[in-house]
Amino acid sequence: CSAIDACESSNGGCSAKAECRRTTPGNRACVCSAGYTGDGIVCIEINPCLVNNGGCDRNAECTQTGPNQAVCNCLKGYSGDGKTCTYISLCSQNNGGCSEFAICNDTELTERTCTCKPNYIGDGFKCRGNIFQELLRNSNTSKFYFHLEALSITDITGPGPFTLFVPHTDVLNSDPQVKEWIAKGVMAQVLRYHMVGCANLLYKDLTAITNLTSLHGDLIHISYSQNSLVLNNKAEIILSDAVGTNGVIHIINQILVP
Numbered sequence: 001c002s003a004i005d006a007c008e009s010s011n012g013g014c015s016a017k018a019e020c021r022r023t024t025p026g027n028r029a030c031v032c033s034a035g036y037t038g039d040g041i042v043c044i045e046i047n048p049c050l051v052n053n054g055g056c057d058r059n060a061e062c063t064q065t066g067p068n069q070a071v072c073n074c075l076k077g078y079s080g081d082g083k084t085c086t087y088i089s090l091c092s093q094n095n096g097g098c099s100e101f102a103i104c105n106d107t108e109l110t111e112r113t114c115t116c117k118p119n120y121i122g123d124g125f126k127c128r129g130n131i132f133q134e135l136l137r138n139s140n141t142s143k144f145y146f147h148l149e150a151l152s153i154t155d156i157t158g159p160g161p162f163t164l165f166v167p168h169t170d171v172l173n174s175d176p177q178v179k180e181w182i183a184k185g186v187m188a189q190v191l192r193y194h195m196v197g198c199a200n201l202l203y204k205d206l207t208a209i210t211n212l213t214s215l216h217g218d219l220i221h222i223s224y225s226q227n228s229l230v231l232n233n234k235a236e237i238i239l240s241d242a243v244g245t246n247g248v249i250h251i252i253n254q255i256l257v258p
Contacts, residue, residue, distance in 0.1 A: 003025035003026070004025055004026040005022060006020070006022060006026055006027055006028035007020035007021070007022055007028050012028040012030065013030070013041065014028070014030035014040050014041060015030065015032065015036075015038065015040060015041055015042055015043040017032060017033050017043035017045075018030045018031060018032045018033060018036070018038075018040045018041075018043050019031050019032075019033060033067075034067070034068070035066065035067025035068035035069065036067055045067045045068075046067055046068040047064050047068075047070075048062070048064065048068050048069070048070045049062035049063070049064050049070050054070040054072065055072070055083065056070075056072030056082050056083060057072065057074065057078075057080065057082060057083060057084055057085040059074060059075050059078045059085040059087070060072045060073060060074045060075060060078070060080075060082045060083075060085050061073050061074075061075060076110060077110050089106050090104070090106055090110070090111075090112040091104035091105065091106050091112055096112045096114065097114070097125065098112075098114030098124050098125060099114065099116065099120075099122065099124060099125055099126055099127040101116060101117050101120045101122075101127035101128075101129065102114045102115055102116050102117060102120070102122075102124045102125070102127050103115050103116075119245060120245065121243065121244070121245050128242070128243065128244045128245065129244060129245060130156070130157060130160075130244050130245045130246045130247075131156055131160075131162060131164055131242075131244035131245075131246055131247045131248070131249050132145070132148070132154070132156045132157045133244070134242060134244045134249060135148070135164075135166065135249070138242070138249075139169060140166075140168055140169055140251055141166045141168075141169065141249060141251060142169055143169040143172040143173060144166045144167065144169070144172060144191070144194075147172070147187065147191055148191060151187060151188045151191070153188060153191060153192070155192070155195060155197075155215055156195060156246070156247065158246065159246055160197075160198075160200070160246030160247045161198065161199060161200035161246055161247045161248075162195060162196065162197055162199070162200070162246060162247035162248075163195075163196040163199050163200060163201040163212075163247060163248055163250070164194060164195055164196075164247065164248070164249045164250065165194045165195075165196075165220070165231060165235070165237070165250050165252050165256065166194060166249055166250070166251050166252065167194070167235075167251075167252055167253075167254065167255045167256075168238070168251055168252070168253060171253060171254060171255060172255070175255055177255070177257075178255075189216050189258055190216075190255070190256075190257065190258065192214060192215040192216040193214045193215075193216040193218060193220070193256050193257070193258040194214070194256055195214060195215040195216075196212050196213070196214055196215065196220070197215050199212070200243075200247055200248055201248065202240070202241050202243075202248060203229065203237065203240040203241050203250070206222055206224075206229055206237075206250075207224045207229065209222050210222055210223075214258070216258050218258045220232060220256065221233065231252060231256060232256055234254050235252040235253060235254035235255070235256055236252060236253050236254075237250045237251070237252055238251055238252065238253050239251035
């Protein structure tokens with residue numbers, strides 16, 4: 001007589017995902033394979049994500065890849081290996097894309113707000129201070145700023161409002177009259193002729209005006225033709241409406257002479 005091998009035929013009646021183990025002659029035990037659970041007759045694949053998120057961080061997604069196998073991936077807005085995920089602050093890098101003169105606040109995942117700091121105005125992505133500060137920050141107007149500084153002219157640092165017509169830096173650098181005015185001590189009058197007090201006049205406002213009185217005291221004549229604003233029949237406004245906290249800057253292509 002020979003012992004009957006209960007596992008010999010059809011895996012002993014065990015599940016295809018189970019191991020049939022001979023115990024005593026004619027008997028066997030069914031044991032589910034690794035990664036499966038059940039009584040051996042029926043074996044079900046274990047999904048580790050169903051328990052404790054598969055060991056992933058609570059801010060990670062657990063994805064089953066096989067029997068009792070899974071990968072962890074941090075959710076959007078978080079970084080890490082999936083087992084540990086750290087919140088990514090948008091504001092932590094480059095001020096969140098906000099202006100250097102703005103405050104960046106994280107609001108929601110992948111969201112943030114930009115708000116200009118006190119004494120600055122703008123949308124948070126672009127923030128401007130007073131027009132005296134803005135002259136220096138723009139290479140097109142910085143030469144005008146340096147002339148004001150050299151002569152200690154601080155009119156436009158006040159609350160304003162002011163409207164400035166600033167000759168482009170290239171014009172101030174190339175016009176030979178500038179050196180003559182400085183030598184004669186009249187540069188301050190020339191600079192003040194480009195300033196208008198008690199008015200915050202945007203380009204559209206200027207189209208309806210014919211004359212303005214400068215801080216120097218002389219009139220500035222304004223004409224509008226062929227979609228261009230021209231001052232004193234010679235200087236054209238080439239860039240406009242740089243708005244600061246105490247006024248607005250327009251850039252012109254020639255120097256105004258009182």
